[in-house]
Amino acid sequence: MSVAEAGEILETEDLSWSVGGIHIIRGVSLRVTQGEFLSVIGPNGAGKTSLINLVSGVVRPTAGAIRFGRTDITRRGPADRAKAGIARTFQTSSVFLERTVLENVRLAAQARLGGSGSLFRRPRRNDRATELARDALERSALQGVAYKQAGELTHADKRKLELAILAVQRPKLLLLDEPTSGAAAEEVDVLIDIARGIHREGNTVVMVEHHIELVASISDRIAVMHNGGLLMVDSPDVVLSDPTVQKAYLGEGL
Numbered sequence: 001m002s003v004a005e006a007g008e009i010l011e012t013e014d015l016s017w018s019v020g021g022i023h024i025i026r027g028v029s030l031r032v033t034q035g036e037f038l039s040v041i042g043p044n045g046a047g048k049t050s051l052i053n054l055v056s057g058v059v060r061p062t063a064g065a066i067r068f069g070r071t072d073i074t075r076r077g078p079a080d081r082a083k084a085g086i087a088r089t090f091q092t093s094s095v096f097l098e099r100t101v102l103e104n105v106r107l108a109a110q111a112r113l114g115g116s117g118s119l120f121r122r123p124r125r126n127d128r129a130t131e132l133a134r135d136a137l138e139r140s141a142l143q144g145v146a147y148k149q150a151g152e153l154t155h156a157d158k159r160k161l162e163l164a165i166l167a168v169q170r171p172k173l174l175l176l177d178e179p180t181s182g183a184a185a186e187e188v189d190v191l192i193d194i195a196r197g198i199h200r201e202g203n204t205v206v207m208v209e210h211h212i213e214l215v216a217s218i219s220d221r222i223a224v225m226h227n228g229g230l231l232m233v234d235s236p237d238v239v240l241s242d243p244t245v246q247k248a249y250l251g252e253g254l
């Protein structure tokens with residue numbers, strides 16, 4: 001059965017990445033199902049961000065393959081992968097700091113709707129892109145700062161804006177690398193709720209995140225990384241009750 005028939009949107013096969021003779025990712029074979037919320041956990045330096053970098057095309061593997069649907073994307077660059085429908089959080093280049101929050105999300109909406117050379121025209125109150133943008137702002141708890149310049153936002157609001165921009169793009173696969181990092185405790189739940197909302201709209205999400213309880217509450221499956229390899233991939237219940245995982249998160253190391 002092909003990957004697409006099995007309902008898988010992403011498959012990494014024996015994926016490895018070395019830099020200067022150091023093995024950072026070691027033989028990771030992972031399958032992500034269409035519509036799934038998969039979280040990636042693991043100790044600092046386990047290789048979680050590197051895996052996201054490999055899938056989004058920021059770095060190229062030294063061995064192994066990556067398939068997106070039926071297509072082998074192993075040798076494709078990040079722009080090509082983005083076009084194919086893979087989006088990730090850290091693409092700060094998609095945030096225009098001197099434009100308002102609403103304009104930023106509206107530009108993303110307009111790009112999705114097939115806007116061409118008119119991206120910078122003045123937003124009209126009732127056009128479709130503005131409607132989509134307002135909706136995304138509401139779901140991301142950003143209505144109150146819609147007319148603020150993106151560069152003036154608090155850290156947490158910037159993270160919300162990144163999520164709102166991604167949400168409005170409706171990517172086929174959304175890669176979230178620690179969407180709550182640097183956010184104050186009271187904002188963490190809000191950010192995770194936004195991620196949950198994006199998933200509920202039918203998006204496939206792969207999220208790297210340190211807040212284990214939140215990860216467990218939101219994920220269909222959890223992948224545990226350690227030392228560049230994949231330790232296990234299973235349901236939150238199975239993963240969190242695993243003695244090795246418990247040991248790792250109690251700080252005793254593996």
Ligand SMILES: Nc1ncnc2c1ncn2[C@@H]1O[C@H](COP(=O)(O)OP(=O)(O)OP(=O)(O)O)[C@@H](O)[C@H]1O
Nearest residue numbers: 019022024042043044045046047048049050051225
């Ligand atoms: N470009 C690079 N060159 C050399 N080493 C790198 C490079 N990128 C990552 N590493 C190393 O690879 C290892 C894995 O890093 P990575 O950032 O993927 O881990 P992580 O699981 O995301 O960690 P954290 O939870 O701390 O963000 C680390 O030891 C890191 O120093």
